[in-house]
Amino acid sequence: MKTIFHIDMDAFFVSVEELLDPSLKGKPVIVGGKGTERGVVSAASYEARKYGIHSAMPLRTAHQLCPHAIFLDGHMHLYKEYSDKVETVLRSFSPLVDMASIDEAYMDMTGCERLWGPPLQAAHRLHEAITAKTNLNSSIGISTSRLVSKIASDQAKRNGILWIVPGTEANWLAPLEVKRIPGVGKVTEKQLATIGIKRIRDLAQLDERFLLDRFGKWGLALAGKAQGKDAGGWFDSEIGSNDDPKSISHEHTFTEDTADYKQLRATLVRLCEKVMKRLRDHGFHARTVQLKLRFEGFETITRAKSLGDPTDIDRDVIEAILNLFDTNWPKGRKVRLLGVHVSQFTDQAPQPSLLTGEADSKWRAALKATDKLKDKYGEGTLHLGGALKGVYKDRVHEAAPKDPIKKPNQ
């Protein structure tokens, strides 16, 4: 039998902002951007939540609900620093730690009794250690599975600890709403509601066969979850096993929708560079490149291309992305968002080709140098502009429409 902790930081982004500026305490604070901007709420203080504001809500909606709220852009690098601090504390208690996101983690505390005492005592010590090192509040759920611990930490808020004694999991889950189960969102909740399933108890009473027929593989996992088991998918993986990313992406939503061909292409190049820098930091090569296009009105398409050989060179991905863009962008149509996504990673380079081998090594040398500078002086200040021009000049001219911006009177 395992002992699993789920640690969840309380109102994480907002709490870090309060450390920076204590005068924010007790006020409605929203991190995500200004109340007049495009975007959504990343985090809301408990005071702001009283107005019905929650994360993922459009900023403008939040502004309507609470015009006097304090809207902040946020400091992502700082949140990451605090997240690292928390991780360090966790690792001093057990080596088996999974950071599930910037503000939550799973820990396998099985067999740690001799060191830290029984589960509840260990959790109290951990909780105190986190507070001591970060001055931040957190909540901890304890049980024999990731799933139950996660739900428990949610119920433990704020700044609390909740232990679900082994053997009582199903009973404890029974009265809770099905949407408490991670993975059950709006759609599944509605589907379940139509067949009269509202609480986890209802779900637990269903026949596995029925769930399998109705919801496929996911239905079967759901049946297990209703009993408090880490059935299927990510929850089933061992804590501390492998946290290599399976995809890397960057996207950008324009302040105003645009059909400016040059601006769109320049944005794609920039996104590719950011993606590839991170890919190289991992020492990976990617085989599949995906473009995301969101048009005015929010209609969204994705178009992917698998390369012959995996690559870690900007040039290859930029070329593939610009190609996808040229063949999928209806000239003149306004674009809201562009995204670049790479996946299908391998950690070793393909055999250098006779044709491109020399050019590749030159690129690699150049990228190594710019990566170093980016590490030192930060992203965004530096691009292989000159080199890019040389390589893409012809293509840009050949592919550029004669009149990239359509004007009504022309």
Next chain:
DNA sequence: TCTGGGGTCCTAGGACCC
């Protein structure tokens, strides 16, 4: 009042192969 950015996993159809 329109709807960010970074991810994961699953499904489903078609290509292609044996």
Next chain:
DNA sequence: TCTGGGGTCCTAGGACCC
């Protein structure tokens, strides 16, 4: 001149999480 069955890869889309 009608049409199998299994396996894998590729692509597009969607649900969901923080």
